Amino acid sequence: MENIGKGLNQQLKKQGRLGKLEKIMAEVMADPDVQAFISENRERLTDDNISKSQAKLYEFVQEKKKFLLNDPTMIAPGYEPRLFMNYHFIDVTYIPTKDLEEKIALQEIKNRVKAMDMPKDIREARLNNFELTNERKEALRLALDFVGNYDDEPKHFHQGLYLQGTFGVGKTYLLGAVANLLAEKGYRTTLLHFPTFAVEMKNSIRTETVFEKLENVKKAPILMIDDIGADSMSSWIRDDILGVILQYRMQEQLPTFFSSNFDMKQLENEHLRVSQKGEVEPLKAKRIMERIRYLAKEVNMIGQNRRLN
Template identity: 30%
Template sequence: MKKLGNVISSKMKERFSPDQMERQLNALLKHPLVVKYMVEHEVSEAILKRSFSKLHQFVQENENCKQCLRLSECPNLMKGHFPTLREYGGFVDLVMNECSKLKVKKEEERRKNLIQCQQIPLDIQKATFQTIELDHGREKAIDAALDFCLRIANGETVKGLYFCGSFGTGKSYIAGAILNTLAEYGIPSMMVHTSALAQELRDTIAKKEGLLNSKLEALSNVPILVLDDIGVENLTSWLRDSVLAVVLHNRVSNQLPTIYTSNLTLDELEEWLSITLSNGYERHEPLKAKRIMERIKPYVTVVEVQGRNRRYALNNNAN
């Protein structure tokens, strides 16, 4: 099997005549990236001239990276990689490095492998602001979501969002649009349905305690976390005190915003957090609920999402 470098070299010779190669080489030697490498590493032009194809690939692929909008459109020979130069034995060679977009993708995949919730509908996973149905009841929520995206993309520290409202008004869809927008800026995120998450974490306990800790760490450290449909499941003291309290404490400490979607107002959420079920009996613990709310209420902007129930409308149209 031919080495990739030899294939590229032969292709370059086919593409350029000697005069063209000389002109190209002189242009490459004047490129800012090449000049910088020569100065920093004290490499002579003579060494660089022996490695025309490597030099051409180095400049071309780094220029590609400057124009790159998303990983899927990467034109480089090794998708998601950019080359740096290394002098060795009187020649220069290329060292391929993972780009930031590939690193983000791998980190997202790592987190997805840790949190295997399957309760986020496909339409929400693909949601964008362009596909949101606009109406007066959603206007403030969409404005708040767009402002959140803009400020996060600019590197600002911002509060999370608490989307509340009736069933089917599009709270989760707007949250999904936020995450897909931020993904275009290379910002990792995670969206989990709270009920499904609770069941998954309970199942994890029986398998391996270390795995549970890894999942809690992933929830705690992802830059943007969406807790979808919080407040619908029967709450246990374990979910409240050993999961939500731990994750939200860590996120607040690290100034990481959390987005919530819920049918409950914040007051109703506090009431939900105060009641846990154990062996069929309810326990009322308002102080513990207040401790959780101290990690939610001051760190979110409440946004009410109004409008008709779109799920009901879709079902009627289908019939």
Template identity: 30%
Template sequence: MEPLSNYLKNSQKITENNERIYEEVVNHPKMQAFMHEHEGEITRSMIQNDLMILKHYINQKNECEPTENGKCKSHPDGYIFNLEIRQGRFNMVYKKCPVRKKYEEFLKRESLIQSFHIPRDVREATFETIYLNDDRREILENAIGRAAKIARGEDYRGLYIYGEFGIGKSYILGCIANELKEKSISSMMIYVPEILRDLKAGFNDGSSNARYEAIRNAEVLILDDLGAEDVTAWSRDEVITSILNYRMVEQLPTFISSNFAIDELKGRYSYTKTNGREETKALRMIERIRALCEEVKLTGDNLRQS
């Protein structure tokens, strides 16, 4: 059993320590301001009952200090707290610190763009960084205007951008996706030849249906390099035309890039090895593209060779 003298000595130390913390708390500018706001509500016993809460409150840093990975050095858990008085006790009210809030907003914005088999430079493209010359000016102004109208809900038609290989069609699509992201509009950007391979491979594990539905229902769908895939009756009729038809009926914004003008797609999609010539089915696909997109031609030098 502990000697009484030791118990009394320890009790005295605890009392003295509590008194020291009490003085530190009540004389701190943050606590002084809180007591001034709640004048007449706070008693000495209330402060003594919640000393540790109040100690934590006054020691909490006011300013956030962001780290390189987007977290807050001052508030590692991402939260700051304020005090409130509830039934005669001090309570902590937590809220996200500004750094965490900003980081979560960044993650939310980043998640607005889904992409499949799209190069990083295209995913990160913006109208501020794009190479501008007279060949591109009109199309870029058109693209910016389209993105703005879609964001305001004034129009659903996108652009069908065609032109020679390597002149920057995909990059403009990336700019459109990021412009929409800044306006809190989500988009799905897919490289057509690879996504068709993914859908075909997905029959084995059952993932094709979910991916197909995600593409079909994307808030804004961006199809990159249409016509570069191996044309089959399945890819033309069951995938591409089916997706375009749904989006036409639902009036969902769609952007497309291709090396072919829309009229040239007729020959490209009219013939398959398995079914031979089927011009009507090719025309059905083309009609849906025209309903969904305004056709624009991009000209210029091959930027991949410069």
């Protein structure tokens, strides 16, 4: 009697599970999107095909509910589930939403700007936020000319800009804004803070990564060197790092921008000419400046210090 009772209980449990499954599938089949899809494809679907597609139909209905509720546990967050015919059976695919496509597009644009040790406001700089004054019109005009000319003929050499001016006049912001505009047009730019980069290169001697980092910078499709001349420069940084970068870019005719508190003449005579050790090396300074003058056109930016506002 005990065995008969045990067997009966198991059978009732099994029937309960089957009843629950039938109820779930009834709800799935009643879903308006499921009904519409089956109706549209009825000529290609037999009852057996539909029965064998129940697992996919269940997945679709469950994921659609999560999608509408923006539930983070859904299989593919940001993707909308859709039914489609996979040979003679019903299957589920996931289509990126418009919001997700926009986020992906924006991320792709951001990824085209490699900002090394640059603050957030520079990474997010935009030309429409660049405060235009009479003193800065020429710099903006030349920057826009560069972007237009480069976009027209990206394989030709285009001279970059050497933005010169006192602290806080917007030199670095303009570089960041140009880099982001170029990114929107599909071009990659490396924007680096040169004093920080110089320290990093010295530290790379210990980790034996100087060559790798130097290669990445010198071969950047478009390079922007910010704040050159802000700190004293060793002969090694000047000749074996900066000199190598500039020589390569001059030979390969790669666009290069600079920003500095010094004008070109001051950079040569007051910064590059004397090493950290006090050695006076005018020929080496002149060699660096010849490369800079070849790569970039000097533009004077004047105005009030916006960092104080």
